[in-house]
Amino acid sequence: MKKHKILWIGIIGILFLAGCSHLSTSAGPDNKENQQTENKEDTQEKTDEDNITEEQEEQKDPGNSEEHDKETASPESGPDDRAIEPQYELTDNWSIKPIKDEAEENVVLLTIDDAPDKHALEMAKTLKDLDAKAIFFVNGHFLENEEKKKVLKKIHEMGFLIGNHTYHHQALVDATEEEQKNEIVRLNDLIEDIIGERPKFFRAPNGQNTDYSKQVAKEEGMLLMNWSYGYDWNEEYMDEEALADIMVNTELLGNGANLLMHDREWTADALEEIVSGLREKGYEIVDPGLIKTK
Incomplete structure (x- = not known):
């Protein structure tokens, strides 16, 4: 069991x-x-x-x-594209005056006509090294070859404003309305094709405007501009030392003075001394981009 x-x-x-x-x-x-x-x-x-x-x-x-x-963000969005608020305006006697309390009074404006002939790029480099701004007023007949177009583009890329000084430097007072319009608008078209924007300043050859050229400039959105003083077309100042001396020591120099110079060898040679002399006298070189154009 x-x-x-x-x-x-x-x-x-x-x-x-x-x-x-x-x-x-x-x-x-x-x-x-x-x-x-x-x-x-x-x-x-x-x-x-x-x-x-x-x-x-x-x-x-x-x-x-x-x-x-x-x-x-996409690179296309870029930096702040807001328009710079103007701080100066052009007066009836072609000088500039502050329109903002924070704007400096003791400034001068540099302008260079007949560019780009032979020395404009050299002058732009001198001004760039001196951290001084200017307007380069150009003629269209200097831009009829690719080399000069590249020069103008370089000057613009260096931060300088480009102005319209007519295509052939023709005296507008002796031209028909059709010729005047062609002198102004044709150059604006060419400049835009080279640098991608149209000029905001217009200076007539010899400072001689007509009622019609004023109308065309206004239609093109450009500010008419002449000058306070200039000397480099006078034979006695076709010399580096003489030109530098008169540009800095003339009795016409004052707050807001609008200085006219040209694309010339003696002016290019005197440019550094002119800028230094103006600063030693207490003047700053104004940025033309701060001038009201509308």
Whole structure:
């Protein structure tokens, strides 16, 4: 009887072990899949939490998001393109005067006519080295070859404003209205083709305008400009020292004076001394881009 009891206990033990082994084997893959599913859910929850955290941080500190937008902005958006507010205006006697309280009074304006002949680029480099601005008034007949077009483009790229001085330097008082318009508008078209913008200043040859040339300049959006004084076309001042002396020591020099010079060898040679002399007298060279043109 005892033998039978022991035998049954042994059989039951074997069956129990076999059943546990079967359950363990069949449950393995299911547990693995369940574990993978749980891991995926945990990962997704973690990602969602991270995203929420980033969104919350941007909401808390909008400056970071704005800074990011600036850093990732397209290059086409460029720097601040807002127009510079004018600080000076041209007077009836062709000098400039401040129209803003913060604008300096003791300034002078430099202008160079008949460019780009032979020395305009040299003069532009001198002014650039001296950190002095100027308007280069150009003639169209100097721009009829590619070399001179490149010179004009370089001058513009160096930061100098380009003005219209007519195509052929023809005396407008002796020209028909059709000729006057052609002298002005044809040059504006050419300048725009070279530098990508039309001039904002117009100076007639010899300073002689007509009612019609004034009308055309206005239609073209240009400010009429003559000058306060200039000397480099007079034979006695076709010399570096003589020209530098008169440009700085003339009695016509004063606040807002509009200085006329030309693309000439002696003027190019005297230019550095002229700028230095003006500054020694307490005058600053005004940026023509600050002059009101409309």
